[in-house]
Amino acid sequence: MGRKTWDSIPAKFRPLKGRLNIVISRSFPAPPQDTADPDVEPVRAASLEQALDYLQARTPEELGRVFVIGGGQIYDAALKLPQTRRLLITRIMSEFECDTFFPLGTGGGDDCAAPGWVVKSKADLDAWTGEEVPAGIQVENGTEYEFQMWEKE
Numbered sequence: 001m002g003r004k005t006w007d008s009i010p011a012k013f014r015p016l017k018g019r020l021n022i023v024i025s026r027s028f029p030a031p032p033q034d035t036a037d038p039d040v041e042p043v044r045a046a047s048l049e050q051a052l053d054y055l056q057a058r059t060p061e062e063l064g065r066v067f068v069i070g071g072g073q074i075y076d077a078a079l080k081l082p083q084t085r086r087l088l089i090t091r092i093m094s095e096f097e098c099d100t101f102f103p104l105g106t107g108g109g110d111d112c113a114a115p116g117w118v119v120k121s122k123a124d125l126d127a128w129t130g131e132e133v134p135a136g137i138q139v140e141n142g143t144e145y146e147f148q149m150w151e152k153e
């Protein structure tokens, strides 16, 4: 995650539990160093590329799945990397005033995807996540949204 996203998480909820957190800031030293306790301190990386290099030195069993969790600047950097091949999106159908934006357009229609990306089926999404994801448009407090999985064509 980007440094601003890290800053936006209340101190008592970070690092996010049960996973290695890597925070990216141009002010961090290179290369990233191991953290003494991943439940207390994140790994700090000076770029997304350095974060990936750090992770790729791990075995597949240690590594598990790698998620880029924002914000806008780090999504933008991630979308330029060839390793980025799947997007897990909560598509919100309502209009809001916003100050940070996902770099790919998501407007246009229920099944809209950006050029070079395709929206996968609900069965594909369930298979990839290993759980039954709520199907179709959901409504919460009057806001409509849908869980989608996009993959690179």
Ligand SMILES: NC(=O)c1ccc[n+]([C@@H]2O[C@H](COP(=O)([O-])OP(=O)(O)OC[C@H]3O[C@@H](n4cnc5c(N)ncnc54)[C@H](OP(=O)(O)O)[C@@H]3O)[C@@H](O)[C@H]2O)c1
Pocket: 001, 002, 003, 004, 005, 006, 008, 024, 025, 026, 027, 046, 047, 048, 069, 070, 071, 072, 073, 074, 075, 077, 100
């Ligand atoms: N809806 C979502 O999925 C979602 C997810 C996450 C966050 N958010 C929201 O997004 C907002 C934050 O997004 P944001 O775009 O402002 O910030 P961000 O991407 O979280 O973090 C930006 C910071 O990351 C570092 N950075 C960015 N690009 C870099 C690069 N190429 N190499 C090295 N470091 C780089 C810089 O840190 P330094 O300035 O320290 O160098 C930069 O200031 C928050 O409001 C958060 O709540 C939404």
